[in-house]
Amino acid sequence: MLPAVGRIVTPDGVVNGTLIVEGDRFEGVLEREGAPTGWVLPGFVDVHCHGGGGFSLANGDPDSARGAAAFHAAKGTTTLVASLVSSTHEFLLGATRALRPLVADGTLAGVHYEGPYISAAKCGAHVVEVLRDPDIAELTELIEAGRLDDGRGAVKMVTVAPELDGALAAIEFLDQRGVVPAIGHTNASYEQTAAGIDAGAQAATHLFNAMRAFNHREPGPIPALLDDERIFSEIVADPVHLHPGTMRFAFDTSLPAWTLLVSDAMDAAGLADGTYMLGRHEVEVLDGVATVAGTDVIAGSTITLLDAFRNAVRLAGQSVEAASQMASATPAELLGLHEVGAIETGKFADAVVLDDDLNLVSVMRRGAWLAL
Structure with a gap:
């Protein structure tokens, strides 16, 4: 479950607060006072x-x-x-x-x-x-x-x-x-x-695995892939x-x-x-x-x-x-999965809750807590 006040990772930065969920969607983040414990990440x-x-x-x-x-x-x-x-x-x-x-x-x-x-x-x-x-x-x-x-x-x-x-x-x-x-x-x-x-x-x-290895005279695929912003x-x-x-x-x-x-x-x-x-x-x-x-x-x-x-x-x-x-x-x-990937109003309420040491605490999928 969510901590009383957690560090919530959003597209706009880390917010100390709790999630607002309506049905299977995020409705926002409520900023709250207090010392945050743990992390709340998008699924x-x-x-x-x-x-x-x-x-x-x-x-x-x-x-x-x-x-x-x-x-x-x-x-x-x-x-x-x-x-x-x-x-x-x-x-x-x-x-x-x-x-x-x-x-x-x-x-x-x-x-x-x-x-x-x-x-x-x-x-x-x-x-x-x-x-x-x-x-x-x-x-x-x-x-x-x-x-x-x-x-x-x-x-x-x-x-x-x-x-x-x-x-x-x-x-x-x-x-x-x-x-x-x-x-x-x-x-x-x-x-x-x-x-x-x-x-x-x-x-x-x-990247790197199952590819021709990099060589300074025959660079192969790796630098071409790393260097191109289309990839x-x-x-x-x-x-x-x-x-x-x-x-x-x-x-x-x-x-x-x-x-x-x-x-x-x-x-x-x-x-x-x-x-x-x-x-x-x-x-x-x-x-x-x-x-x-x-x-x-x-x-x-x-x-x-x-x-x-x-x-x-x-x-x-x-x-x-x-x-x-x-x-x-x-x-x-x-x-192009536009309904997932971020804690943002309107997206599916998918979240991963971790403690300060990044140990798994709980998982929410589509607004429902899963049995771990």
């Missing part, structure tokens, strides 16, 4: 997540997706996008149709295809056999499969490697249809990346994916308005070490690190967006306000 928005709490978002099963959404909501992620890994066109079509009702009823905010239009050289935990060049006919079918009765689209983002044949045309096609083209899992040169941005790419899928950069803020110094560099270079925290979580988030599945791959989790069984290839994460938020503050030196923006407002802006 987190995770646009790149494969599962959690033992439930998968990547297998296209609606019941499993509801379980994953409930798990992450109880950790503060009140808005969640289901990320599907590379697979056959038939599987992606079926999964999109199965998840569409969950987007319609607000359980999910949409669907993200992390492949199959990605580089085999930088595929990470994706199955090489299903990777292929972008196909506009396939994309058309997928977008239509996600069309809701009210005209909205369930398909929100597609990761594409810009060096592939047909990639620039596909990026332009997606951009024109209101779907975010993201550059990721790529072995592109600097010039190929810049061409992808010019074609309409708007985001970088987990929002995803950061998996855990020390498995990125050294804290790399996190700090990315945050300070890209800035919170263009940087979004993502969990990239798979089913094992919140659970003990063991064996799990991500798409078609068996995944081993040891000491919280998920890898494709028998390899050292990272297979998503076991963190929540709350963990990512705290890592941004504790490991990478970001302010609570900056980390909050990267976990809520910036991802909401990227996907």
Whole structure:
């Protein structure tokens, strides 16, 4: 529940006070006297997540997706996008149709295809056999499969490697249809990346990870993505994916308005070490690190967006306000989710309450307190 007087992070700054909620919407913030305790943040928005709490978002099963959404909501992620890994066109079509009702009823905010239009050289935990060049006919079918009765689209983002044949045309096609083209899992040169941005790419899928590494003579995609104000950069803020110094560099270079925290979580988030599945791959989790069984290839994460938020503050030196923006407002802006991402009159009443040490106290979603 809310503290008597908390530090409430709003778009206009931190306000000492309490929330005013009417139904499922914020009605404002009441400023109050007294020493504030704890933090009240807008609910987190995770646009790149494969599962959690033992439930998968990547297998296209609606019941499993509801379980994953409930798990992450109880950790503060009140808005969640289901990320599907590379697979056959038939599987992606079926999964999109199965998840569409969950987007319609607000359980999910949409669907993200992390492949199959990605580089085999930088595929990470994706199955090489299903990777292929972008196909506009396939994309058309997928977008239509996600069309809701009210005209909205369930398909929100597609990761594409810009060096592939047909990639620039596909990026332009997606951009024109209101779907975010993201550059990721790529072995592109600097010039190929810049061409992808010019074609309409708007985001970088987990910047640094599954990308050609930076070299001072062959810079590759990373500086092209970081330097362009048209690009929002995803950061998996855990020390498995990125050294804290790399996190700090990315945050300070890209800035919170263009940087979004993502969990990239798979089913094992919140659970003990063991064996799990991500798409078609068996995944081993040891000491919280998920890898494709028998390899050292990272297979998503076991963190929540709350963990990512705290890592941004504790490991990478970001302010609570900056980390909050990267976990809520910036991802909401990227996907055009206008009703979430900020504590602001008229938006959904989604809030995360933390104590002074950033421990979770309570979560409100759509004006109702969740059982933690």
